[in-house]
Amino acid sequence: MTTIPDTAPDHSNKFAFIVGRIFHPFLVVIPTIFAVLSDLTLAEALKWSFLVLGIVLTPGILINTYIALRHKKYVYQREIRGPLYLIGFLSALACLGILIVLSAPRILIAGLKVLIVWLPVQMLINQYVTKISAHANVMAGCLTGLLLTGKLNHPVLLCAGPCRVCPV
Secondary structure, three states, X not given: OOOOOOOOOOOOOHHHHXXXXXXXXXXXXXXXXXXXXXXXXXXXXXXXXXXXXXXXXHHHHHHHHHHXXXXXXXXXXXXXXXXXXXXXXXXXXXXXXXXXXXXXXXXXXXXXXXXXHHHHHHHHHHHHOOOOOHHHHHXXXXXXXXXXXXXXXXXXXXXXXXXXXXXX
């Protein structure tokens, strides 16, 4: 099997760099969770959002920061992604268990189940085949979730006609 070389990211396109930061996987899930939980009271939405985001995102952010600061290695390097996927997978499993025990809204449990199924697939593809963009995957997952729950009513998407997805 051939090793796929890791190339350093090219930040010469400032617009692309800014878009990548705005739609970072750690950030884009935050408004998505609040949108999906918009039918709940603000207190309930905040409670579930902070619980999920704290359990799932915090370990990944901490390990990513630690590796970058302590070891001077970055996510674009293939050997660094494995621990992040493992931490993300274990965090998602723990979060799913807690959500089930606490009788969380079904949409949150469904979202965690999707994440738990997808993370190992993405990890294996990234490790042995090619790099799959976490930015694109998280955006696709968030948009799909918003469309399926009827929470994304943007005029551009509503004009898509036959491409629209009916809310569940």
